[in-house]
Amino acid sequence: MGKLNVTVLRYLTKEDFRVLTAIEMGMKNHELVPGPLAAAIANLKSGGVHKLLKELCKHKLLAYERGKKYDGYRLTNTGYDYLALKSLTLRGSVSSFGNQIGIGKESNIYVVADEEGTPICLKLHRLGRTCFRNVKAKRDYHGRRHKASWLYLSRISATREFAYMSALYDRGFPVPKPIDFNRHCVLMDLVNGWPMTQVHELLDAPQVYDDLMNLIVRLGNSGVIHGDFNEFNLMVTDAGKPILIDFPQMMSTSHENAEFFFERDVNCVREMFRRKFGYESEDYPKFSDLVREDDLDAEVHCTGYGFTKEMEQDLLEEYGMVEQAEEQNEGEELEEEEEPPTLVTAAAKEIDECRRQVENEVIYSEAKPTQKSDDAVRRYIE
Numbered sequence: 352m353g354k355l356n357v358t359v360l361r362y363l364t365k366e367d368f369r370v371l372t373a374i375e376m377g378m379k380n381h382e383l384v385p386g387p388l389a390a391a392i393a394n395l396k397s398g399g400v401h402k403l404l405k406e407l408c409k410h411k412l413l414a415y416e417r418g419k420k421y422d423g424y425r426l427t428n429t430g431y432d433y434l435a436l437k438s439l440t441l442r443g444s445v446s447s448f449g450n451q452i453g454i455g456k457e458s459n460i461y462v463v464a465d466e467e468g469t470p471i472c473l474k475l476h477r478l479g480r481t482c483f484r485n486v487k488a489k490r491d492y493h494g495r496r497h498k499a500s501w502l503y504l505s506r507i508s509a510t511r512e513f514a515y516m517s518a519l520y521d522r523g524f525p526v527p528k529p530i531d532f533n534r535h536c537v538l539m540d541l542v543n544g545w546p547m548t549q550v551h552e553l554l555d556a557p558q559v560y561d562d563l564m565n566l567i568v569r570l571g572n573s574g575v576i577h578g579d580f581n582e583f584n585l586m587v588t589d590a591g592k593p594i595l596i597d598f599p600q601m602m603s604t605s606h607e608n609a610e611f612f613f614e615r616d617v618n619c620v621r622e623m624f625r626r627k628f629g630y631e632s633e634d635y636p637k638f639s640d641l642v643r644e645d646d647l648d649a650e651v652h653c654t655g656y657g658f659t660k661e662m663e664q665d666l667l668e669e670y671g672m673v674e675q676a677e678e679q680n681e682g683e684e685l686e687e688e689e690e691p692p693t694l695v696t697a698a699a700k701e702i703d704e705c706r707r708q709v710e711n712e713v714i715y716s717e718a719k720p721t722q723k724s725d726d727a728v729r730r731y732i733e
């Protein structure tokens with residue numbers, strides 16, 4: 352584990368940024384963005400864009416790939432990291448970058464620092480890259496079937512995490528304080544404690560067991576289930592207080608599989624305490640004990656962060672939450688590769704919309720003096 356894998360960012364110009372953003376916007380509708388479409392979205396001359404695209408590939412921010420039906424460019428992890436980190440530094444949420452401290456199932460975790468030099472936690476969500484997962488193909492607005500892209504999944508994963516963490520933190524739940532998010536990145540307080548996986552002794556195991564069960568019930572009474580309540584997602588302070596992390600897979604107690612996941616969370620705690628601390632209790636909560644006291648689940652959907660029920664479903668499927676609770680439908684249709692998006696077939700409306708988004712990003716990136724933030728990006732790649 353080391354520094355973030357981002358290289359040679361210091362020579363990135365305004366035009367580079369514009370082209371990189373154009374590829375990001377083009378990827379909302381296409382897996383690969385052909386050069387001419389990139390040029391149209393970036394609103395730059397085709398010849399100039401070609402050179403910029405080549406340079407960005409050389410620096411591994413973009414990759415040029417051959418599809419079955421057509422060739423084009425896609426953002427790499429590094430390119431996407433760059434766009435997110437640039438936004439976060441521009442608005443002053445991050446000012447320097449440190450080392451990796453954790454690797455989760457679906458993320459990489461780093462220590463970074465804010466403008467006061469306080470260490471904070473950066474979580475980069477990385478979803479949808481694994482091919483063993485059986486993600487249901489979706490129909491896009493052209494009616495083509497395709498798998499939800501890693502860009503989209505990573506972004507809604509981070510968005511959901513930030514939304515849930517904010518709602519939980521506001522209600523005084525023991526979770527890290529959320530600071531900011533952009534694209535697939537979430538910034539939060541660094542927890543001053545130990546991952547439960549590394550804890551082999553507790554001063555008062557029955558007390559911590561009760562705290563955890565009470566936490567599950569309090570979440571449930573607020574209308575939510577964590578859904579992955581295990582020792583990888585629990586930290587313990589020196590004072591023996593549990594802190595809960597990792598929220599993208601959270602769901603409403605009104606979800607059709609809510610009872611299954613509630614019981615699984617409860618059983619995780621029972622099993623962990625039996626195995627790690629030799630502690631067993633007949634006292635544990637049931638789904639039917641829950642009493643609705645709050646609508647945290649509904650509130651998260653109204654936060655204006657722009658995620659819908661459909662996005663929630665896509666993400667829960669990606670996290671395998673759907674198959675685990677019920678048999679997967681059989682006879683899925685095969686993925687069809689899209690026809691090459693040419694300037695003629697890509698609707699003028701689509702290009703207009705992408706262009707507008709690129710302009711917004713460019714205006715934003717130039718709005719504030721960028722010396723400080725560019726320095727931060729530079730420092731972090733050196």
Ligand code: ADP
Nearest residue numbers: 453455456457458460472527540541542546597
């Ligand atoms: P994933 O979704 O990939 O499982 P997690 O959010 O569970 O990611 O984080 C992975 C690991 O990173 C955790 O097990 C923990 O050790 C560490 N970690 C995550 N968030 C924090 C934080 N706010 N403070 C300190 N360590 C953290």
Ligand code: MG
Nearest residue numbers: 455583584597
């Ligand atoms: Mg985790």
